Amino acid sequence: MAETTQLTPELTDEKARIGSPSSPEKIAIDGFTEEGENLSPTNTGAEQHGLKKHSHGDDPVVPEASRGERLKSYKLADFPPLTGREEDWRFTPIKRLRGLHTDALTGSGPEVTVSGASNILVETVERTDPRFGSAAIPEDRVAAAAWEAVTQATVVTIPDETEADCDVTISINGTDEAPAAQHLIISAGKFSKAVVVLDHHGKTTLAQNIEIVVGDGAQLTVVSVQEWDDDAVHASSQQAKIGRDARFKHVVVTLGGDLVRLTPSSFFTAPGSEVEMYGLYFADAGQHLEQRLLVDHAVPNCKSRVTYKGALQGQDAHTVWVGDVLIRKEAEGTDTYETNRNLLLTDGTRSDSVPNLEIETGLIEGAGHASATGRFDDEHLFYLMARGIDEKTARRLVVRGFLNEVIQQIKVPVLEERLTEAVERELAAGNY
Amino acid sequence: MSTLEIKDLHVSIETEQGAKPILKGVSLTINTGESHAIMGPNGSGKSTLASTIAGHPRYTVDSGSITLDGEDVLEMSVDERARAGLFLAMQYPVEVPGVTMTNFLRTAKTALDGQAPSLRHWTKDVKEAMSQLRIDADFAQRNVNEGFSGGEKKRVEILQLELFKPKFAILDETDSGLDVDALKVVSEGVNREHSKGNMGTLLITHYTRILRYIKPDFVHVFVDGRIAEEGGPELADRLEEEGYDRFLVAGTATAGA
Ligand SMILES: Nc1ncnc2c1ncn2[C@@H]1O[C@H](COP(=O)(O)OP(=O)(O)O)[C@@H](O)[C@H]1O
Ligand SMILES: [Mg+2]
Secondary structure, three states: OOOOOOOOOOOOOOOOOEEOOOOOOOEOOOOOOOOOOOOOOOOOOOEEEEOOOOOOOOOOOEOOOOHHHOOOOOOHHHOOOOOOOEHHHOOOOHHHHOOOOOOOOOEOOOEEEEEOOOOOEEEEEEOOOOOOOOOOOOOOHHHHHHHHHOOEEEEEEEOOOOEOOOOEEEEEEEEOOOOEEEEEEEEEOOOOEEEEEEEEEEEOEEEEEEEEEEOOOOEEEEEEEEEEOOOOEEEEEEEEEEOOOOEEEEEEEEEEOOEEEEEEEEEEOOOOOEEEEEEEEEEOOOOEEEEEEEEEEOOOOOEEEEEEEEEEOOOOOEEEEEEEEEEOOOOOOOEEEEEEEEEEOOOOOEEEEEEEEEEOOOOEOEEEEEEEEEEOOHHHHHHHHOOOOOHHHHHHHHHHHHHHHHHOOOOOHHHHHHHHHHHHHHHHHOOO | OOEEEEEEEEEEEEEOOEEEEEEEEEEEEEEOOOEEEEEOOOOOOHHHHHHHHHOOOOEEEEEEEEEEOOEEHHHOOHHHHHHHOEEEEOOOOOOOOOOEHHHHHHHHHHHHHOOOOOHHHHHHHHHHHHHHOOOOHHHHHOEOOOOOOHHHHHHHHHHHHHHHOOOEEEEEOOOOOOOHHHHHHHHHHHHHHHOOOOOEEEEEEOOOHHHHOOOOOEEEEEEOOEEEEEEOOHHHHHHHHHOOHHHHOOOOOOOOO
């Protein structure tokens, strides 16, 4: 069997492309009526694929005027109790949050172990430490609840002008299901360089805040792997504050867990920076995997690329991708493109994909998005098998090829290999 | 020399109204080196025959047999048939998400040969075959058939024919939807492979124009799930002049040509 390389699928459906990232001069957009679309903040235009109608689909959704105006607060009391009709919770089966949104988060939470590089600093600090809040402000009730509940945080610091001498692994190992809160701070100093892997496994009911500081000129990659046990519940806010001329790469890989809801955000605070955000998720029967990301272009001349890909198989496998990109008035010269692609491997799956691009200035380099959901069906299988390829290899070929674009972005060979194998185990577990 | 033998084949499909018979007793024998044309109006069952040979699960064989050098083809899975040497160039090739042409071609070749092709030769073969069929080099990096035009899809089918070198090639309306230039390019590809003498060809077509480029040794007229008449190449000329009307007077209300 040829097991190899070069599986980068081309994106051919560049919908809603505005400008071109390669075009040297800025383009002005009048009135943004047509191109400068605000893709329905109430998300009536959500693309919904799959056969099963979502249970919240008919409920009224509380609209929000702009993604930029969403409530931010460190205080739980500022967020009303969840009903499931909130714009940002409408896809989440909140009954399955196992109390994260209602209960006191008093569990001890998963154990955190940091290993790898020797020239970085690892500390456990009290919540009075001034670095609490250095990059993030909760944007939803569960994140605020976690913020109030934690007493300590693990802080990983890559000192200024230091290149980590090895990849950093933060192992997060859950051993019980008591609702718990957790706080991590990753701080990449000026002109530092590092790869930090968050490796989540075990059982848990966890509300998590991860603050990421990307200093001026820093190059930081954060990979968050969710390989939880089948019954884990995990809500994670991962907010990055990005300095001047910095490079930040954020990769999420979610394979295990009953309900995993990630809200990665990138906030540009100074010009000249670039962000790449990648996501890969593979949902099996009954799993709910949700990712809602935000790229906030609040300053000029920054670039962002977002690529999320998901595969789904089995009854009631459900994935959600919401990609909010804000180009604020000040953010002239912005260049952004976001893509989400989903592959439905069986019937009974459901994938919601909602790109949301808000553009407040016409003086940008380019802004666009694409969202597509395809089905791997019997005709695809027939085509490949009619060329001599056996059924198992055919399925593996399709899924590997599809997801590899994201896996190969991780650039940590051991991890890439492990995740490729994990994806194949997921496939093998499917009952075809 | 190989022989593909179809004997008294009856095939039906499941519809909402129950099983619907499509093929009503088809017999046909093709030997290596021979070129057969099956011609017939739309809906007469040509694709049903082609897909049944390839093993598409939609079709149920009610009776009759298909053998390849005496081996029971109907007992084989779809991939086993391909590995036994049967190749179907499809009328409507599907787009396969997530798989690049390069990866697909190499995986298929490996499966068909039972071992990976030598990378250096293979890359060269693919490049050469692509250029002969006037397929842009950048297609290699695109996903299988994704976003290809109708004509491009057909060329890619013939590309596979040339690279996989089957014992028997069944071409289901490879000519339809092609402009004259593309028709020539595609026909040349089929002729190149056929002329090597290791392949039998079953060319299914609705129109006669491809027969100007690919000369069949035998012509079979297909009407309402049966072979209504057989002959040599002269039968194709007659069909070009007269159309299918004379076969349809019997009153099956199938759409005429
Ligand atoms: N999925 C289907 N459901 C119902 N009828 C079908 C289906 N597929 C094919 N048929 C019928 O089978 C007959 C033969 O079709 P086909 O083999 O595609 O003919 P041809 O290739 O000669 O045009 C036609 O009458 C067609 O309507
Ligand atoms: Mg047909």
